[in-house]
Amino acid sequence: MGRWTQEDSDEARLPEGMERIGYDSDTGRYYFRDSDGSVWQGAQGAEFSEMTRVSDGESSRDQDVEAAPVRADGYQPLATDSNGRFRYIHGNTNAYRTIFPFFLFIGVVLLLVWRLIFAPALAPPKNPCPPHTTSYLVQPGDSCWAISQTHGCSLDDLKKLNTNVNCDSLMPGSTEYISALSSS
Template identity: 35%
Template sequence: MGRWSQYDSDEERLPSGMKRIGYDADTQTYSYRDTDGSIWEGPPGSQYGHLTRVSGPPPAPTLDDNDPHLEALEPMAFSDDTGSKPSWRHEMMPLLNFLVLVGLFLLFVFWFIGSKSSGTESIVCRDGSSRYDIQPGDTCWGIAEMIHTSVDQLLQENPGLDCDALPVGKAICISAV
């Protein structure tokens, strides 16, 4: 038995004086009876929730609009409007929240992908050097052999170049061949 299972009863979840009297399997709604004999109905597919009056005694006589105690005398526990329905925004709020989260996730993914592929890199080589784009399979030694120089000379022309992990597509400066 769960820790809070004593709060799963009708006495704990329904307003005082309400009693569950039935279930309609066709509409999937529960019916409740109030102390004054009026019948209330819950939302479809939910055991507890916003109750709406289905039938009952006539509403209380209207009070004088000038009465300063008008708000204190009105019952506030239930909705007496049988025709009032929640707006579509209220019904779709969980879906809209989910779509906002998905949109933010996709925005982050596209931003992350876009920052990784910055396109062509603007590199300025000194006079007597030319630009070389690293191809798949290139190594520092292979590039140095191709231009007839040493790996140390290649590293001097390109400070910060990591020969252990040459990024494909990155531009480096090499001595003019």
């Protein structure tokens, strides 16, 4: 902290009984209140400067809401309550409206990643067998005729259940379907 920082406070720079009560960023003016309740405004763009009276203390106490000075374009910069204090609106809700599409986009991307990567692994495995059939894992040296004879079904039934099977070259490790009624 600097050597003369105590001289930068409101108590050191403002007259006795005067307090800073607000700032209007549109006009660049600070507003002050003196001990009798009168509201004063500073020069535009200056933190401490010559002040001009905006309202009297007695007249502002009689009204429920004190009217702040009105600019030439009709804008009323600051509203005060019945005590003459400036109302403070918490936060800037427009900032959230501006950044909401960004967070919405991030949420959609995360849901898409979840759907494409994690959700298929969590789904229960589907039974690829048609109804009334069981699966058979082809072993090296098996043929369609050997599989049908081992499980007690006809070769035609085996070919009907496996429409895209090539009996001339069965691949070991592939799955073929056989009739469940004939294997029991």
